[in-house]
Amino acid sequence: MPSTRANPQEDVSPPPDTDPQEYYKHLSLFWTDLLYLMSSKPQALSSTGPMRTMASNSKRVASEIIEINEDLAGFGTHLATYYKQLADTWTEAQRKVNLKAPDLPQDPEHFEAYKRIWIDIFDNDFTELFDSEEFGANYGKMVSKELEMAKHWNNMADVVLKTANLPNRHELDEVYRELHSLRRRVAEMEGALRRRRGNGRKSK
Amino acid sequence: MAGRASDTGLIDELVRFGSNVARAPDMVPAPDEVDLEVTPHQVAHTIDKVRLLHYEGAGEVTHRTPIVIAYALINRYHILDIQPAKSWVRNLLDQGYDVYMVDWGTPSNMDRYLGFDDYVNVYLDSCIESVCDEASVDSVTLQGYCTGGTLATVYAALHPDKVRNFVATAPVIDGWKDTTVVSNLSKHVEVDKLVDTVGNMPPEFMYYCFSVLKPFEQGIEKYIRFFKNIDNEKFVDNFLRVEKWLSDTPPIPGELFREWIKNIYQKNLLVNNKMRVGGRVVNLRRIKMPVFTQVAVGDHLVSPECSMPLHYAVSSPDKTLRLYPTGHVGMIASGLSQKMVLPEMGSWLSKKSD
Numbered sequence: 001m002p003s004t005r006a007n008p009q010e011d012v013s014p015p016p017d018t019d020p021q022e023y024y025k026h027l028s029l030f031w032t033d034l035l036y037l038m039s040s041k042p043q044a045l046s047s048t049g050p051m052r053t054m055a056s057n058s059k060r061v062a063s064e065i066i067e068i069n070e071d072l073a074g075f076g077t078h079l080a081t082y083y084k085q086l087a088d089t090w091t092e093a094q095r096k097v098n099l100k101a102p103d104l105p106q107d108p109e110h111f112e113a114y115k116r117i118w119i120d121i122f123d124n125d126f127t128e129l130f131d132s133e134e135f136g137a138n139y140g141k142m143v144s145k146e147l148e149m150a151k152h153w154n155n156m157a158d159v160v161l162k163t164a165n166l167p168n169r170h171e172l173d174e175v176y177r178e179l180h181s182l183r184r185r186v187a188e189m190e191g192a193l194r195r196r197r198g199n200g201r202k203s204k
Numbered sequence: 205m206a207g208r209a210s211d212t213g214l215i216d217e218l219v220r221f222g223s224n225v226a227r228a229p230d231m232v233p234a235p236d237e238v239d240l241e242v243t244p245h246q247v248a249h250t251i252d253k254v255r256l257l258h259y260e261g262a263g264e265v266t267h268r269t270p271i272v273i274a275y276a277l278i279n280r281y282h283i284l285d286i287q288p289a290k291s292w293v294r295n296l297l298d299q300g301y302d303v304y305m306v307d308w309g310t311p312s313n314m315d316r317y318l319g320f321d322d323y324v325n326v327y328l329d330s331c332i333e334s335v336c337d338e339a340s341v342d343s344v345t346l347q348g349y350c351t352g353g354t355l356a357t358v359y360a361a362l363h364p365d366k367v368r369n370f371v372a373t374a375p376v377i378d379g380w381k382d383t384t385v386v387s388n389l390s391k392h393v394e395v396d397k398l399v400d401t402v403g404n405m406p407p408e409f410m411y412y413c414f415s416v417l418k419p420f421e422q423g424i425e426k427y428i429r430f431f432k433n434i435d436n437e438k439f440v441d442n443f444l445r446v447e448k449w450l451s452d453t454p455p456i457p458g459e460l461f462r463e464w465i466k467n468i469y470q471k472n473l474l475v476n477n478k479m480r481v482g483g484r485v486v487n488l489r490r491i492k493m494p495v496f497t498q499v500a501v502g503d504h505l506v507s508p509e510c511s512m513p514l515h516y517a518v519s520s521p522d523k524t525l526r527l528y529p530t531g532h533v534g535m536i537a538s539g540l541s542q543k544m545v546l547p548e549m550g551s552w553l554s555k556k557s558d
Contacts, residue, residue: 037380107213107214108211108216110309111214111217115428119420119421119425122420123418123419123421124417127385127418130385130388130389130416132388134383135388136391137392139389139391144397147394147401147402150401150402151330154206154401168253172313173316173403176316176317177317179314180317180318180322184322184326185250187326189327194333198337204208
């Protein structure tokens with residue numbers, strides 16, 4: 001990100017025509033990268049144990065935090081749309097109920113009828129919302145942003161687990177995959193054995 | 205309803221309702237205290253976490269071909285044996301059938317790579333082979349319910365020699381024709397990202413999908429009806445059993461969920477004979493055995509338009525499609541299922557099961 005200012009030392013605010021988020025992201029990455037490079041050699045000499053990788057870990061965690069904030073903003077937008085869709089549908093459904101059941105006498109029979117109308121209209125309107133392309137599209141994007149945040153969280157947890165010399169999610173997935181493959185091979189061998197025994201019984 | 209003097213009847217009704225709510229804890233057990241095991245059974249076979257249950261009937265088995273039920277992947281098999289008067293299993297036993305049920309178990313993180321291939325070609329195949337060995341038969345009647353109907357359909361297409369008769373009850377077949385809310389959400393979800401990030405599909409995600417199905421009927425009216433009927437022992441017992449069943453759904457293995465959403469809801473490969481399982485193409489035209497397809501007209505989980513294409517996709521000369529005036533659960537656990545659905549199925553099977 002080249003600077004367009006005449007004297008950048010005098011101003012730390014984002015240059016004009018630059019996305020502030022991008023600018024501060026760049027600024028943060030620049031300094032964490034540079035500090036990491038500057039400190040790596042003295043740090044290697046002086047640090048031991050889990051602290052050995054502190055600089056690279058903090059760089060990783062810092063970038064995950066920056067990115068998680070971006071996704072959080074996106075998630076917030078879709079979440080607001082989600083609640084707006086629910087609120088709008090509620091208002092519209094209540095308006096329909098009011099039109100349909102304006103002034104019923106307050107006795108058990110009419111109360112029951114009012115309740116039935118209310119539930120039917122609300123169920124219909126909300127089902128229509130959940131079935132709509134707009135709801136589906138926003139819901140899909142909201143879940144996608146939520147998953148991005150979960151990914152960053154997982155990545156940060158991986159850093160911590162690695163520091164404690166514990167297996168991380170990626171390594172456990174490898175174990176699960178290997179186990180799945182082994183179980184599959186055992187099942188296939190058992191099946192072949194069973195078929196061979198069955199053929200043996202038939203030939204006798 | 206504002207601005208009018210309240211009727212005394214309405215006040216009485218509200219007072220009675222409040223009293224029922226207050227008395228409820230003394231009158232009914234907590235859902236956790238309800239035991240869902242109804243018909244006695246033995247575990248005939250196990251493979252990994254999957255169990256094959258063999259039910260014990262009071263009468264004699266009069267039909268030689270056993271029925272193997274592949275239950276769905278959502279919730280657990282108890283709904284097919286929810287209470288004596290509405291038990292699908294008990295009804296079939298009383299009709300003289302030998303009944304087995306596949307309990308898929310509760311997958312853990314270790315099972316996240318299980319896919320269609322494992323469920324169909326390993327687990328279901330192993331259960332069916334075990335039944336064939338135990339009953340000394342070459343083939344069985346296979347019944348699949350809901351997503352279990354889809355697994356059973358794939359099995360019937362890949363292993364037709366082991367399926368003498370096939371009963372598909374509300375199977376998920378044509379994802380593009382499904383008009384339910386679940387289908388709409390499935391089409392918009394980034395399934396690769398979802399599975400890569402969370403692994404197995406957690407029950408909470410399933411609960412979300414259920415919560416958008418008739419939210420006010422299921423979330424409010426149902427509980428009002430429960431408190432109103434608190435003195436009705438039969439109603440309360442049935443309500444608690446179904447509620448407990450609804451609240452118990454195991455996670456779905458990640459790979460299976462990925463294949464399910466992509467191949468059935470997003471790409472619609474199954475009904476177009478393009479889905480691959482275990483390296484083989486699933487061709488529904490290979491299903492030539494007698495097929496009985498049961499569809500509920502009011503199904504809001506698997507719409508009739510999604511299930512019915514199975515009837516037209518198979519090449520069986522002997523095939524029947526029946527539509528019932530009920531919902532997804534009503535078709536298998538209700539008075540209507542006992543009076544209409546099961547007798548028709550039993551009668552259709554009887555001549556094909558000896």
